[in-house]
Amino acid sequence: MATRSIQRSLSWWLAIQTLCCLAVTSAVIYVVAHHSFDQRQRAEIVRHEGMIRALYGEAKAADNWDGLRTELLDFFRTHDELAVQLRRNGELIFAAGPAASTGSWRQERLMPRADAPELELQMAIDVGSDRGVLRTLAIALLIVSLGASLVASLIGARLVRRALTPLRSLARETRQVGPHASGKRLDEGAYGTEMAPFVHQFNQMLERTEQAYQQLEAFNADVAHELRTPLANLIGEAEVELAKPRNADELREVLLSNVEEARRLSAIVSDMLFLSRADRGVTARTEHVEALSIPALDVVEFHEAVLESRGLTVELVGDAGVEADLGLVKRAISNLLGNAIQYATTGSVIRIDIGRRDGATWVGISNQGPDIPAGAGDKLFERFYRVDRSRTGAHYGLGLAIVAAIARMHGGETRASSCAGTTTVAFSIGTVAGP
Amino acid sequence: MRILVVEDEQKMGDYIRKGLSENGFQVDLARDGLQGRAMALAGEYDILLLDVMLPGIDGFAVLADVRAVKAMPVLMLTAKDEIDDRVRGLQAGADDYLLKPFAFSELLARLHALLRRGKLQETTQYQLAGLQLNLIARKATRNGVRLDLTAKEFALLTLLMRRTGQVLSRTLLAEQVWGMNFDSETNVVEVAIRRLRSKMDEPFESRLLHTVRGMGYVLEDRDT
Numbered sequence: 001m002a003t004r005s006i007q008r009s010l011s012w013w014l015a016i017q018t019l020c021c022l023a024v025t026s027a028v029i030y031v032v033a034h035h036s037f038d039q040r041q042r043a044e045i046v047r048h049e050g051m052i053r054a055l056y057g058e059a060k061a062a063d064n065w066d067g068l069r070t071e072l073l074d075f076f077r078t079h080d081e082l083a084v085q086l087r088r089n090g091e092l093i094f095a096a097g098p099a100a101s102t103g104s105w106r107q108e109r110l111m112p113r114a115d116a117p118e119l120e121l122q123m124a125i126d127v128g129s130d131r132g133v134l135r136t137l138a139i140a141l142l143i144v145s146l147g148a149s150l151v152a153s154l155i156g157a158r159l160v161r162r163a164l165t166p167l168r169s170l171a172r173e174t175r176q177v178g179p180h181a182s183g184k185r186l187d188e189g190a191y192g193t194e195m196a197p198f199v200h201q202f203n204q205m206l207e208r209t210e211q212a213y214q215q216l217e218a219f220n221a222d223v224a225h226e227l228r229t230p231l232a233n234l235i236g237e238a239e240v241e242l243a244k245p246r247n248a249d250e251l252r253e254v255l256l257s258n259v260e261e262a263r264r265l266s267a268i269v270s271d272m273l274f275l276s277r278a279d280r281g282v283t284a285r286t287e288h289v290e291a292l293s294i295p296a297l298d299v300v301e302f303h304e305a306v307l308e309s310r311g312l313t314v315e316l317v318g319d320a321g322v323e324a325d326l327g328l329v330k331r332a333i334s335n336l337l338g339n340a341i342q343y344a345t346t347g348s349v350i351r352i353d354i355g356r357r358d359g360a361t362w363v364g365i366s367n368q369g370p371d372i373p374a375g376a377g378d379k380l381f382e383r384f385y386r387v388d389r390s391r392t393g394a395h396y397g398l399g400l401a402i403v404a405a406i407a408r409m410h411g412g413e414t415r416a417s418s419c420a421g422t423t424t425v426a427f428s429i430g431t432v433a434g435p
Numbered sequence: 436m437r438i439l440v441v442e443d444e445q446k447m448g449d450y451i452r453k454g455l456s457e458n459g460f461q462v463d464l465a466r467d468g469l470q471g472r473a474m475a476l477a478g479e480y481d482i483l484l485l486d487v488m489l490p491g492i493d494g495f496a497v498l499a500d501v502r503a504v505k506a507m508p509v510l511m512l513t514a515k516d517e518i519d520d521r522v523r524g525l526q527a528g529a530d531d532y533l534l535k536p537f538a539f540s541e542l543l544a545r546l547h548a549l550l551r552r553g554k555l556q557e558t559t560q561y562q563l564a565g566l567q568l569n570l571i572a573r574k575a576t577r578n579g580v581r582l583d584l585t586a587k588e589f590a591l592l593t594l595l596m597r598r599t600g601q602v603l604s605r606t607l608l609a610e611q612v613w614g615m616n617f618d619s620e621t622n623v624v625e626v627a628i629r630r631l632r633s634k635m636d637e638p639f640e641s642r643l644l645h646t647v648r649g650m651g652y653v654l655e656d657r658d659t
Contacts, residue, residue, distance in 0.1 A: 259649035
């Protein structure tokens with residue numbers, strides 16, 4: 001679709017609207033004027049008819065026809081805008097003015113009346129001046145309409161242009177914000193109330209973009225950092241061992257160590273690929289899971305040996321059916337349970353809560369143990385975040401990020417809370433449109 | 436056991452050939468799709484190992500042409516972690532699917548599993564150096580002493596017994612025994628193996644369940 005200019009179309013509409021209004025007004029004025037002239041002409045004819053009939057009545061009574069003629073002649077000498085023909089029993093007894101109703105004359109045929117049925121009266125009135133006035137009026141109205149429309153549309157165009165100024169300055173401002181100008185926002189109050197929601201939305205979008213941008217940069221740095229350690233180990237170890245002649249056992253040791261490091265790298269890369277897929281907005285392939293308690297119990301069984309070795313027991317509360325990817329749900333529960341086991345006080349109870357809340361299905365896992373430091377709640381789900389930065393080993397801090405990604409893939413979210421020795425980490429499964 | 440490997444990546448092709456040869460396979464290696472297809476159609480192989488991303492024609496095309504004529508099992512390799520790819524491969528007639536990077540032990544285990552598939556019904560009794568397993572009675576004994584195993588431990592031991600002498604990775608064990616289709620960051624499998632070992636190995640003289648560092652676990656009698 002071609003882009004339309006708001007300014008041009010608004011100006012056009014204003015001009016057309018002005019023209020239409022003025023045209024209608026002018027037409028009404030003209031019709032009303034025409035009508036009132038018409039009324040006045042009729043009234044004039046009727047008035048004179050009355051007078052002629054009265055004179056005729058007097059002449060008839062006195063049988064003085066010459067007197068009537070003289071009087072009428074006197075009268076019509078001073079009224080040349082009128083024409084009349086008087087017939088008595090078909091015989092013309094008086095005529096004044098032009099006989100035919102030609103040119104600017106308007107003729108009225110008057111009906112015979114009962115008091116003088118022999119009288120036949122024809123009258124006409126000169127409407128030339130009235131028509132002249134109407135013509136002048138029509139021309140004046142036309143000129144005024146067109147002129148006023150032109151002026152109105154010019155002014156309208158200026159007004160529209162002025163009204164759209166905020167849009168132009170907004171475009172100018174917008175050019176200056178973005179991820180490269182971090183923290184800069186548009187002034188929501190500066191562009192009129194109509195624009196405020198748009199500006200607000202734009203600012204929010206900017207906020208999200210900026211967050212994503214920063215996250216990406218931090219993520220890249222984290223990835224590089226996380227990969228650097230195993231890579232350094234791989235290269236360093238190999239170089240040191242190759243520098244001197246070694247026997248087979250020594251070399252075997254190095255190879256084993258290298259395999260371990262490479263596995264670690266491989267696991268990090270796989271997990272990151274998984275996370276990036278979730279970031280791209282890939283949704284889970286869902287199937288109907290009758291009862292979440294079944295995969296939950298599977299996961300508990302998976303961790304059974306570790307639970308036993310730490311003297312931990314698991315209590316499963318509640319149940320719910322969901323539409324979800326079973327494999328992913330197991331993975332999320334397994335990560336949460338692994339996390340809970342790691343921080344649980346030996347011999348305590350880990351509680352798995354399944355239930356519906358706020359239109360979503362929540363799976364929460366609580367353990368007894370040290371509280372999460374205040375403010376760390378949301379960060380727990382960030383990639384490579386560790387409560388204890390110095391901790392090393394098989395864990396590289398993607399477990400909860402993966403839980404969050406799985407929740408997102410199911411249209412859900414994650415929550416973490418910690419209070420008085422009980423830490424709860426939960427994820428939800430919402431409703432996702434199938435792929 | 437004849438296997439055709441279609442893999443264009445130089446290093447990977449080389450080590451797969453070496454590794455499989457050392458594990459009793461007769462290996463032929465094709466370095467691109469066209470050569471792979473020609474060899475697969477001409478030769479007699481027990482199994483086909485096929486990379487998806489190949490020069491010439493890709494793995495899916497090779498698979499389609501081979502499947503039109505032959506029914507040998509096919510294991511596909513891919514670097515792409517796309518579920519659609521996996522689904523596409525399986526729909527096109529691949530028997531299994533392995534994601535790069537993979538552990539060699541994993542590859543070996545899957546190849547063996549595919550080769551075994553469709554064979555005569557497996558035995559219900561296993562025996563290895565005094566360790567006896569009865570699948571029907573769900574009973575495990577060693578030197579006549581009954582082992583008190585949980586259901587999962589029994590499943591774990593059964594898998595290790597069935598694949599005696601093969602190294603099984605943690606990932607494979609998690610998948611086959613517990614149905615967990617993902618790599619766990621935790622040491623869950625390690626602990627489960629340790630517990631199983633404490634029941635079936637430690638009370639006795641010789642050890643049967645061995646850890647192969649960096650690879651996984653193997654059940655074998657190393658004393659004889």
